[in-house]
Amino acid sequence: MARITYIEHNGTRHEVEVANGLTVMEGARDNGIPGIEADCGGACACSTCHVYVAPDWVDRLPRKEAMEEDMLDFAWKPDPARSRLTCQLKVTPALDGLVVQMPEKQI
Amino acid sequence: MRRPAAPAAVAGLAWLLAAAAAAATPTWELPPPHARIETEAPVDRAALPPDHPAWPISTVLGGATDRYPHAILGSVPGWAQLTVVALSCGACRHGVEAALVVLPERRVFEDVAARLWDVTGDGRPEIVVVESDISRGARLTVWGYTTAHSGRPGLRLLAATAPIGRPFRWLAPAGIADFDGDGLPDIAYVETPHIAPTLHIVTLTGEGLVAVAPPLPGPTNHRIGDSFIAGGLRDCGGGPELVLASADWRQILRVRLDQATGRLQALPAGPLAGDDPAAALAAARRC
Numbered sequence: 001m002a003r004i005t006y007i008e009h010n011g012t013r014h015e016v017e018v019a020n021g022l023t024v025m026e027g028a029r030d031n032g033i034p035g036i037e038a039d040c041g042g043a044c045a046c047s048t049c050h051v052y053v054a055p056d057w058v059d060r061l062p063r064k065e066a067m068e069e070d071m072l073d074f075a076w077k078p079d080p081a082r083s084r085l086t087c088q089l090k091v092t093p094a095l096d097g098l099v100v101q102m103p104e105k106q107i
Numbered sequence: 108m109r110r111p112a113a114p115a116a117v118a119g120l121a122w123l124l125a126a127a128a129a130a131a132t133p134t135w136e137l138p139p140p141h142a143r144i145e146t147e148a149p150v151d152r153a154a155l156p157p158d159h160p161a162w163p164i165s166t167v168l169g170g171a172t173d174r175y176p177h178a179i180l181g182s183v184p185g186w187a188q189l190t191v192v193a194l195s196c197g198a199c200r201h202g203v204e205a206a207l208v209v210l211p212e213r214r215v216f217e218d219v220a221a222r223l224w225d226v227t228g229d230g231r232p233e234i235v236v237v238e239s240d241i242s243r244g245a246r247l248t249v250w251g252y253t254t255a256h257s258g259r260p261g262l263r264l265l266a267a268t269a270p271i272g273r274p275f276r277w278l279a280p281a282g283i284a285d286f287d288g289d290g291l292p293d294i295a296y297v298e299t300p301h302i303a304p305t306l307h308i309v310t311l312t313g314e315g316l317v318a319v320a321p322p323l324p325g326p327t328n329h330r331i332g333d334s335f336i337a338g339g340l341r342d343c344g345g346g347p348e349l350v351l352a353s354a355d356w357r358q359i360l361r362v363r364l365d366q367a368t369g370r371l372q373a374l375p376a377g378p379l380a381g382d383d384p385a386a387a388l389a390a391a392r393r394c
Contacts, residue, residue, distance in 0.1 A: 039264055039267060040208075040264045041210065041211045041213065041214050041240070042211040043208050043209060043210050043211055043214075043264075045208045045250075045261070045262055045263055045264045046263060046264040047263075066257065066259060067261065069255070069257065070253075070255030070256075070257055070259050070261050071255075071261065071263070073253075073255045073256050074253070074263060
């Protein structure tokens with residue numbers, strides 16, 4: 001279980017507990033948090049679960065796989081350092097305290 | 108397993124897939140021949156502009172699975188993955204390449220083909236295929252073959268209809284044509300072809316797949332358990348129309364979009380008699 005904070009583009013914060021083994025995208029989806037659409041359901045094929053990771057978390061997350069890097073090409077205003085696709089972030093205890101912010105829109 | 112492609116075309120696809128695997132390190136495996144559905148749309152490479160982008164020429168539905176136990180297509184299972192083979196871009200060194208998408212556990216492709224249809228109207232095909240979610244049922248999806256900045260090929264979900272909303276509710280694509288005369292392709296599909304069938308026509312816009320006419324209740328193109336979709340398009344000089352069955356499978360219907368009223372019109376086109384209604388619908392597509 002990890003406590004994850006999702007911040008909408010307008011600043012609204014949602015702090016939720018997400019079970020290990022889910023993805024950060026699924027944590028938002030299952031808690032009805034707006035701003036993460038995940039149209040492809042987690043297939044890494046749409047970039048609509050894009051977030052900006054809090055700066056102090058960038059180096060604490062697993063590295064991006066090539067497929068995630070490629071799909072971020074199509075995200076709305078990606079940031080080379082902070083942008084991640086939440087469907088590719090598996091929740092573990094190491095993610096306890098993670099803070100992510102949603103972009104203005106998902107393409 | 109149903110294999111819609113002709114034998115010669117299948118052999119061609121097998122060669123292309125092998126060539127794609129040789130041209131680039133594949134991140135996918137080709138499913139065995141008995142467990143895949145192949146669709147081809149070969150192009151004349153000489154007719155393409157020299158700077159053409161990667162150009163999809165064939166699709167493979169694979170990864171047969173029973174994780175969504177609907178069985179609406181009879182012997183055709185659900186599919187976990189879609190592979191698309193493409194001619195490499197005009198300036199690229201590889202001849203062919205391929206991209207793969209693997210669906211999450213709660214989704215399957217539930218279809219008889221991944222169609223190579225030009226949905227954007229630019230001449231280059233997209234991929235149109237029905238996808239089903241274990242709790243929300245089917246939706247129509249449009250996938251684009253992409254090349255990332257890294258140069259790696261990929262498949263990207265460009266648009267999808269809203270899911271029907273319930274498990275074990277399906278839809279059947281019927282055809283693609285410029286039904287409303289605006290110069291852009293429109294996709295026709297029958298939602299819930301077995302329970303209150305309804306014909307929808309949508310087009311791809313910046314807002315996604317948007318209806319171009321009010322839905323028309325009644326026409327259908329699939330019977331429970333059939334491993335194929337019946338009927339389809341015809342154009343006998345008066346513009347595109349769909350040849351479909353009435354909901355009770357007793358009538359052949361010709362459906363067109365009346366551009367004056369913006370509404371779909373269904374005209375009876377004779378009884379749907381005989382032991383093979385699908386063959387009768389196929390015959391009715393001929394001019």
